[in-house]
Amino acid sequence: MQARPLSPAAQARISQDLLEAVRRDAPLVQCLTNFVSMNYAANVLLAMGASPAMVHAAEEAPAFARVSGAVVINIGTLSAPWLESMLSTAESAGRAGTPWVLDPVAHHATAFRRDAVRRLMDLRPAIIRGNASEIIALAGGQSAGKGVDSGNAVAQAEQSANAIAAARGTVVAVTGEVDFVTDGSRSVRIAGGSALMPRVTATGCALTATVGAFAAVSRADPYAAAVAALSCFAIAGQRAGVLAEGPGSFAWRFLDALACLEADSLTHASPLR
Amino acid sequence: MQARPLSPAAQARISQDLLEAVRRDAPLVQCLTNFVSMNYAANVLLAMGASPAMVHAAEEAPAFARVSGAVVINIGTLSAPWLESMLSTAESAGRAGTPWVLDPVAHHATAFRRDAVRRLMDLRPAIIRGNASEIIALAGGQSAGKGVDSGNAVAQAEQSANAIAAARGTVVAVTGEVDFVTDGSRSVRIAGGSALMPRVTATGCALTATVGAFAAVSRADPYAAAVAALSCFAIAGQRAGVLAEGPGSFAWRFLDALACLEADSLTHASPLR
Amino acid sequence: MQARPLSPAAQARISQDLLEAVRRDAPLVQCLTNFVSMNYAANVLLAMGASPAMVHAAEEAPAFARVSGAVVINIGTLSAPWLESMLSTAESAGRAGTPWVLDPVAHHATAFRRDAVRRLMDLRPAIIRGNASEIIALAGGQSAGKGVDSGNAVAQAEQSANAIAAARGTVVAVTGEVDFVTDGSRSVRIAGGSALMPRVTATGCALTATVGAFAAVSRADPYAAAVAALSCFAIAGQRAGVLAEGPGSFAWRFLDALACLEADSLTHASPLR
Numbered sequence: 001m002q003a004r005p006l007s008p009a010a011q012a013r014i015s016q017d018l019l020e021a022v023r024r025d026a027p028l029v030q031c032l033t034n035f036v037s038m039n040y041a042a043n044v045l046l047a048m049g050a051s052p053a054m055v056h057a058a059e060e061a062p063a064f065a066r067v068s069g070a071v072v073i074n075i076g077t078l079s080a081p082w083l084e085s086m087l088s089t090a091e092s093a094g095r096a097g098t099p100w101v102l103d104p105v106a107h108h109a110t111a112f113r114r115d116a117v118r119r120l121m122d123l124r125p126a127i128i129r130g131n132a133s134e135i136i137a138l139a140g141g142q143s144a145g146k147g148v149d150s151g152n153a154v155a156q157a158e159q160s161a162n163a164i165a166a167a168r169g170t171v172v173a174v175t176g177e178v179d180f181v182t183d184g185s186r187s188v189r190i191a192g193g194s195a196l197m198p199r200v201t202a203t204g205c206a207l208t209a210t211v212g213a214f215a216a217v218s219r220a221d222p223y224a225a226a227v228a229a230l231s232c233f234a235i236a237g238q239r240a241g242v243l244a245e246g247p248g249s250f251a252w253r254f255l256d257a258l259a260c261l262e263a264d265s266l267t268h269a270s271p272l273r
Numbered sequence: 274m275q276a277r278p279l280s281p282a283a284q285a286r287i288s289q290d291l292l293e294a295v296r297r298d299a300p301l302v303q304c305l306t307n308f309v310s311m312n313y314a315a316n317v318l319l320a321m322g323a324s325p326a327m328v329h330a331a332e333e334a335p336a337f338a339r340v341s342g343a344v345v346i347n348i349g350t351l352s353a354p355w356l357e358s359m360l361s362t363a364e365s366a367g368r369a370g371t372p373w374v375l376d377p378v379a380h381h382a383t384a385f386r387r388d389a390v391r392r393l394m395d396l397r398p399a400i401i402r403g404n405a406s407e408i409i410a411l412a413g414g415q416s417a418g419k420g421v422d423s424g425n426a427v428a429q430a431e432q433s434a435n436a437i438a439a440a441r442g443t444v445v446a447v448t449g450e451v452d453f454v455t456d457g458s459r460s461v462r463i464a465g466g467s468a469l470m471p472r473v474t475a476t477g478c479a480l481t482a483t484v485g486a487f488a489a490v491s492r493a494d495p496y497a498a499a500v501a502a503l504s505c506f507a508i509a510g511q512r513a514g515v516l517a518e519g520p521g522s523f524a525w526r527f528l529d530a531l532a533c534l535e536a537d538s539l540t541h542a543s544p545l546r
Numbered sequence: 547m548q549a550r551p552l553s554p555a556a557q558a559r560i561s562q563d564l565l566e567a568v569r570r571d572a573p574l575v576q577c578l579t580n581f582v583s584m585n586y587a588a589n590v591l592l593a594m595g596a597s598p599a600m601v602h603a604a605e606e607a608p609a610f611a612r613v614s615g616a617v618v619i620n621i622g623t624l625s626a627p628w629l630e631s632m633l634s635t636a637e638s639a640g641r642a643g644t645p646w647v648l649d650p651v652a653h654h655a656t657a658f659r660r661d662a663v664r665r666l667m668d669l670r671p672a673i674i675r676g677n678a679s680e681i682i683a684l685a686g687g688q689s690a691g692k693g694v695d696s697g698n699a700v701a702q703a704e705q706s707a708n709a710i711a712a713a714r715g716t717v718v719a720v721t722g723e724v725d726f727v728t729d730g731s732r733s734v735r736i737a738g739g740s741a742l743m744p745r746v747t748a749t750g751c752a753l754t755a756t757v758g759a760f761a762a763v764s765r766a767d768p769y770a771a772a773v774a775a776l777s778c779f780a781i782a783g784q785r786a787g788v789l790a791e792g793p794g795s796f797a798w799r800f801l802d803a804l805a806c807l808e809a810d811s812l813t814h815a816s817p818l819r
Contacts, residue, residue, distance in 0.1 A: 028420045036584045036600050038309045038350075042474035047520050052474065053379070053420035054309050057352040060383035067382075077584075079603040079627075081352075106599070109613075110606035147574045147599040199805065201588035201598065247593050248801025255521025259472065301693045311582045311623075315747035320793050325747065326652070326693040327582050330625040333656035340655075354625075528794025532745065 005186060009267075014221075015228035016263040018214050023049035027069030027216030031209055032056045032086050034076025034105065037202035040251070041072075044206035047258040048232065050213035058085040062092035065100075069216025072209050073125070074103035075116055076148070076202075083116050090123040099126035099215040099222060103208040106148045108137035126215055126222040127171040128164065129208040132157035135174045139163050149198070154180050162187065173211065173226045175204060181230060183223040190227070192234025194241025196250040207233050231266050232258065278459060282540075287494075288501035289536040291487050296322035300342030300489035304482055305329045305359050307349025307378065310475030313524070314345075317479035320531040321505070323486035331358040335365035338373075342489025345482050346398075347376035348389055349421070349475075356389050363396040372399035372488040372495060376481040379421045381410035399488055399495040400444040401437065402481040405430035408447045412436050422471070427453050435460065446484065446499045448477060454503060456496040463500070465507025467514025469523040480506050504539050505531065551732060555813075560767075561774035562809040564760050569595035573615030573762030577755055578602045578632050580622025580651065583748035586797070587618075590752035593804040594778070596759035604631040608638035611646075615762025618755050619671075620649035621662055622694070622748075629662050636669040645672035645761040645768060649754040652694045654683035672761055672768040673717040674710065675754040678703035681720045685709050695744070700726050708733065719757065719772045721750060727776060729769040736773070738780025740787025742796040749800075753779050777812050778804065 006014070029045055030053045031038070038054055045052040055064045058081070065071050071093045073086045093100040102125035107117040117138070130138065132152035133145025139160035144151025154176035161172040166184035174180045179190040197203045207229065214225035236257035244250035279287070302318055303326045304311070311327055318325040328337045331354070338344050344366045346359045366373040375398035380390040390411070403411065405425035406418025412433035417424025427449035434445040439457035447453045452463040470476045480502065487498035509530035517523035552560070575591055576599045577584070584600055591598040601610045604627070611617050617639045619632045639646040648671035653663040663684070676684065678698035679691025685706035690697025700722035707718040712730035720726045725736040743749045753775065760771035782803035790796035 026419075026422070034600070035308055035581055036588050039312060039474060039585060042309050043520065043524075046472050046474055051420050051422050053382075054307070054350050055379075055382075056350060057385065059353060060351075060385040063383055077600050077602060078606075080605060109599075109601075110609055112603065112606040146572075147597050149572075149597050199592050201585060201592055246802030246805040247589065248798030248805070251589075251801075252521030252525060252798060255524075256519030259519040259521070299692075299695070308581055312585060312747060315582050316793065316797075319745050319747055324693050324695050326655075327580070327623050328652075328655075329623060330658065332626060333624075333658040336656060525794030525798060528797075529792030532792040532794070 011188065011227060012267045014224045015231050015266040018218050018224060018228040019232065019261070019263045019266060021217035022213050025217055026051045027213055028053055028067065029070050029072060029209060029212045029216060030055050030064055030068035031072045032061060032082065032089060033072060033074035033205055033209065036076060037074065037205035040202045041206040041209040043255055044258060045209055045213055047255045048210055048213055056082060056085055058088060061085050061089040065089050065093040065098050066096040068098055070212040071098055071100035072103070072212040073100060073120060074105060074205050074208055075107065075113060076105040076205060078113060078116055087119060087123065090120060094123055099219055101125060101127045101129060101208055101212045101215060103205060104128065104130050104134050104138060106145065107134060108143050108145050109147065121168065125170055127173065127211055127226050129173045129175065129211055131204060132174055132176055135164070135172060136160045150176060154178055171222045171226050173230060175207060175230065179230045179234070181223065181226045186223055188227055190230045190234050193237035194250065196241055196244055196247050197237050199247035200251045228266070232261055235265055236261050284461065284500060285540045287497045288504050288539040291491050291497060291501040292505065292534070292536045292539060294490035295486050298490055299324045300486055301326055301340065302343050302345060302482060302485045302489060303328050303337055303341035304345045305334060305355065305362060306345060306347040306478055306482065309349060310347065310478035313475045314479040314482040316528055317531060318482055318486055320528045321483055321486055329355060329358055331361060334358050334362040338362050338366040338371050339369040341371055343485040344371055344373035345376070345485040346373060346393060347378060347478050347481055348380065348386060349378040349478060351386060351389055360392060360396065363393060367396055372492055374398060374400045374402060374481055374485045374488060376478060377401065377403050377407050377411060379418065380407060381416050381418050382420065394441065398443055400446065400484055400499050402446045402448065402484050404477060405447055405449055408437070408445060409433045423449060427451055444495045444499050446503060448480060448503065452503045452507070454496065454499045459496055461500055463503045463507050466510035467523065469514055469517055469520050470510050472520035473524045501539070505534055508538055509534050557734065557773060558813045560770045561777050561812040564764050564770060564774040565778065565807070565809045565812060567763035568759050571763055572597045573759055574599055574613065575616050575618060575755060575758045575762060576601050576610055576614035577618045578607060578628065578635060579618060579620040579751055579755065582622060583620065583751035586748045587752040587755040589801055590804060591755055591759055593801045594756055594759055598755070602628060602631055604634060607631050607635040611635050611639040611644050612642040614644055616758040617644055617646035618649070618758040619646060619666060620651060620751050620754055621653065621659060622651040622751060624659060624662055633665060633669065636666060640669055645765055647671060647673045647675060647754055647758045647761060649751060650674065650676050650680050650684060652691065653680060654689050654691050655693065667714065671716055673719060673757055673772050675719045675721065675757050677750060678720055678722055681710070681718060682706045696722060700724055717768045717772050719776060721753060721776065725776045725780065727769065727772045732769055734773055736776045736780050739783035740796065742787055742790055742793050743783050745793035746797045778807055781811055782807050
């Protein structure tokens with residue numbers, strides 16, 4: 001069953017409404033994320049208007065997930081105790097109806113990560129955000145990823161993304177030069193951003209956290225949440241990229257651009273079908 | 274017994290002397306702080322002229338507290354092993370006469386944090402720095418805090434702060450739009466800063482670390498230490514806020530402003546009684 | 547046996563070739579580093595053109611070391627579980643022929659660190675990068691280090707560095723106002739940089755990570771790797787320092803300068819003998 005595609009204008013209007021909702025509601029976004037990204041992801045969430053909460057301990061994270069607007073789980077610097085916390089927090093989020101977003105960082109790189117992601121996938125993330133190599137590997141394909149960097153173009157991962165979305169009933173967002181979002185029936189490509197984005201560490205992780213902020217204000221429609229978050233990054237990235245003289249100046253200009261982003265500039269996404 | 278209030282000019286002169294002492298002595302400030310704030314707090318301490326040491330392991334943190342100028346304990350990303358280290362380090366600091374500062378981040382949010390803060394409070398911090406919701410909850414009141422953000426204005430927390438300071442023999446600093454510092458008999462409000470400060474993650478944590486730097490050079494007068502640290506943030510924040518175009522540019526401009534702060538600009542605090 | 551010294555021009559040419567190799571090969575640099583430095587070190591590696599991978603868990607780090615271009619081990623925020631991981635990862639790197647670099651942060655400060663570094667040294671790092679106090683203490687001397695800051699000038703540590711290099715068959719890089727690199731027979735002083743570098747936390751840690759990137763593309767000559775990395779920092783630091791107004795603006799300008807660094811500007815190092 002194919003969903004009726006929305007017109008680009010209708011999709012953009014939904015993104016605009018969601019951005020206004022994030023700014024108005026300041027949703028509490030609980031992140032169990034890696035040490036590299038924590039500060040930057042929190043600053044990105046604050047720039048968007050959301051309220052970050054980096055709460056990860058097994059003693060409190062599952063309970064906190066019941067009051068969070070959304071939970072973000074990112075395995076970038078995974079360890080055994082963190083994995084236990086992630087599993088019980090994802091389970092708690094699921095029971096409480098709190099949407100949660102998975103960032104399967106470099107899960108193809110080691111057996112430890114592959115197994116962790118397999119267990120997390122079984123707990124039904126609402127949205128998965130990864131680079132092309134990560135999504136290809138998640139669908140069982142052979143990826144060209146090296147460490148945390150993608151060795152594949154997004155276009156190579158579209159089929160994998162569709163397959164995962166359809167089989168798992170989840171939204172999959174593949175990010176790269178041109179992003180791709182699918183829920184298995186609807187999909188969209190989103191262009192924009194800047195070549196400096198992959199030169200700033202944790203940009204992808206911060207995007208996953210932002211997807212969480214939008215999921216918190218759009219619980220019924222995780223697809224719209226992912227599209228809105230990616231659109232914000234595409235436009236703010238483009239604006240910051242024009243002014244930046246390198247990755248150092250890009251990072252703070254990007255935070256400024258996110259904070260200044262007005263809803264009616266979100267006219268960006270081009271739905272595919 | 275009410276302490277004789279100092280004139281604003283006399284208070285400012287003390288702050289000026291303390292800032293010069295931080296710059297001259299480069300006190301060693303040991304931080305057991307959260308993962309989000311570590312880098313930023315260390316950079317703020319360096320900008321102030323202090324020497325940050327992020328030493329947290331149970332194997333060395335208590336011994337290190339004996340040679341530190343001050344210890345800063347912040348429960349932002351608390352976990353069970355870190356809590357054990359915090360408790361034994363606070364105890365060691367107490368025995369050695371090293372002043373220690375508590376930042377009870379979002380302690381009202383979970384039972385795990387509430388219990389941790391109860392145990393830490395029994396180890397007699399010299400100074401407590403929190404937002405209004407945190408301080409209200411610490412006094413047993415009903416706070417409106419959500420996650421790490423305050424849902425209360427500082428003015429609502431002044432009575433709680435006075436009560437904690439008097440009952441515990443500690444200094445309490447409540448920060449927000451207008452800060453409030455009390456030792457139970459003296460108190461002061463400090464205006465300044467910028468609306469962008471709460472948009473940069475870990476600004477409060479970095480302030481707590483800075484309070485530690487001043488406590489290290491003002492062991493006999495933790496009240497003066499807190500006032501001086503908050504005054505520096507108020508002035509540097511104001512200066513950075515004038516130039517910043519968003520939270521990204523604010524963060525680095527704030528570090529520059531702290532590093533450039535000359536002692537005689539500290540004329541800011543307005544003692545209340 | 548003294549190695550024939552290279553002319554400054556020949557040494558510079560090697561550095562240029564290595565910088566081009568880092569940019570071309572984007573070597574995977576696995577870092578087991580401290581929480582303060584993770585984000586900054588990753589951004590520095592990305593600015594250089596390398597691919598950072600902060601992989602530390604005992605379950606995967608040793609296996610990952612077999613596919614990494616180089617491993618960087620930094621004890622800045624050491625804890626017992628991390629130490630176990632560092633030891634097994636260094637051992638795995640050694641068996642696989644992956645060069646690894648040691649940053650013995652403040653190892654003189656506690657028994658826990660001293661013992662950790664003693665065990666790590668036995669696993670034969672290819673390169674050691676430290677400040678003067680750290681290197682003096684590593685050679686068994688009495689250092690004036692306080693916390694993570696050096697209390698000694700680099701010149702005071704040159705003899706210690708030569709002794710360690712000769713006894714251990716390793717390269718030692720001592721950084722400060724004028725850096726010093728030795729492999730026991732060759733040595734060089736490298737001037738440049740900026741007085742703001744020690745005011746930005748984790749600059750030394752990020753340099754150690756960069757040494758790792760160069761070691762990955764120069765496995766046969768770790769001495770050349772260290773010289774090239776330090777030369778890049780000296781020049782980019784100098785350029786950023788000219789424009790910066792304080793430590794906040796220095797940090798991002800330094801990342802921009804590293805990213806813009808063209809190979810033929812590496813004419814900096816002045817070999818001593």
